[in-house]
Amino acid sequence: MHYDTREEAATIFNHDGTKPIYMQIAEWLETEILNDHFKSDEKVYSQYQLAEMFTINPATAAKGLNLLADEKILYKKRGLGMFVTANAREAILMKRKSGTLKHLIQELVLEASRLQVSEGELIEMIKAARNEEGKE
Amino acid sequence: MNAIECTSLTKTYLRKKVLNEISFTIEENKIIGLIGRNGVGKTTLLKVIAGFIKETSGELKVFGNHPFNNLHASVNTIFVDDQMSFPPALQLHELLEAAQAFYPNWDMELAQRLFNYFGFEPKHYHNTLSKGRTSTFNMIVGLSSRCPLTIFDEPTTGMDEAVRHDFYRALLKDYIAHPRTIVISSHHLNEVEDLLEDVLLLKNGKVKLHMPISELKEWAVGLKGSSALVRQWAEGREMIYQQYIGQDTMLAVVRNDFTDEEIQRVRRDQIEVLPVRASDLCVYLTNDTKGGIDDVFSDR
Structure with missing residues (x-):
């Protein structure tokens, strides 16, 4: 039977070059942790399991795991593998807030200046949007 | 070993x-x-x-x-x-x-x-x-x-x-x-x-590059925007590929030695900062001209 796992991986990872695969691996693991598929002090997939799941080089998978270890989302137990830290959830949420949200705000400010919207106007628009949100 | x-x-x-x-x-x-x-x-x-x-x-x-x-x-x-x-x-x-x-x-x-x-x-x-x-x-x-x-x-x-x-x-x-x-x-x-x-x-006949594939993806970056500004940012950096689009738009692929702060300033100049696929980069790097096939047809 032709079971094409690569097709499956392609739906998770994009190959258009926007992000290196090891970063996409790291983000996928973060989402798995956020979705409670891995809890604190639970062992995550090894580099070889990840490599096989997504048909990628084990060194690339290891790089993704090490990235999360550097960010204190995972910790290493010598000879046993990588485990989820106690405050992994908070670390991931913090990271996404300071990363994604900050980026969106930069885009917003840039677009506002292109359209010659003043700072005061922009702040008014943000307040109005927040009020709308509050009404719902 | x-x-x-x-x-x-x-x-x-x-x-x-x-x-x-x-x-x-x-x-x-x-x-x-x-x-x-x-x-x-x-x-x-x-x-x-x-x-x-x-x-x-x-x-x-x-x-x-x-x-x-x-x-x-x-x-x-x-x-x-x-x-x-x-x-x-x-x-x-x-x-x-x-x-x-x-x-x-x-x-x-x-x-x-x-x-x-x-x-x-x-x-x-x-x-x-x-x-x-x-x-x-x-x-x-x-x-x-x-x-x-x-x-x-x-x-x-x-x-x-x-x-x-x-x-x-x-x-x-x-x-x-x-x-x-x-x-x-x-x-x-x-x-x-x-x-x-x-x-x-x-x-x-020479080794042009030898590096981990993960670094190759971040080795170069594409800048797309008004040609004067793109040229300004590309100056002093190794130009890997360039292409002109429409009236005054230019895509330049250059060595990525930008700091985060510089990337912010590039974006503020209304230049799109694009990642470069490893396979595209290899094609650019192995071209003999900076404009590729278009050079054959230009300036005739």
């Missing part, structure tokens, strides 16, 4: 230097991609490494031995391409048995399983196989030999897409179970890039 050590390696054909004083080192148990344009010397380099042909000058060591005319090299190395020669009098199953007798790490169970999976007939002959089937059979021999140095030169020639993906997966699974040094040359970098650890890029 290093699998391949190569110092000032030169190979001359009819006074033309196909390989011009190449030096590089490949560590053991890595999957390396050998990338380059047609006729750049990929096959020549691989054949020198496999001990099929002798270098003109320079030094080459494969697992510490000079590979040419060396039994140690030939038993530890397999060179797979679509022109592997097999005795025409032997049937396919006899070819597998002959290979088993020669390669000490040969795994007959793996060979049989792959043979059956891809639907080969034991009593057929190698010289009657189609182009794609030849590549598939040769790939089975290449994987099952489990040679410490396994060289695939354009292994997917003629294979259809399903077989190519099966091959990539089989290669990776067997590599995980039995790590060894694997060198793959391919025109389809975007297909094999996820399998690779390092990339070796050849241009004009």
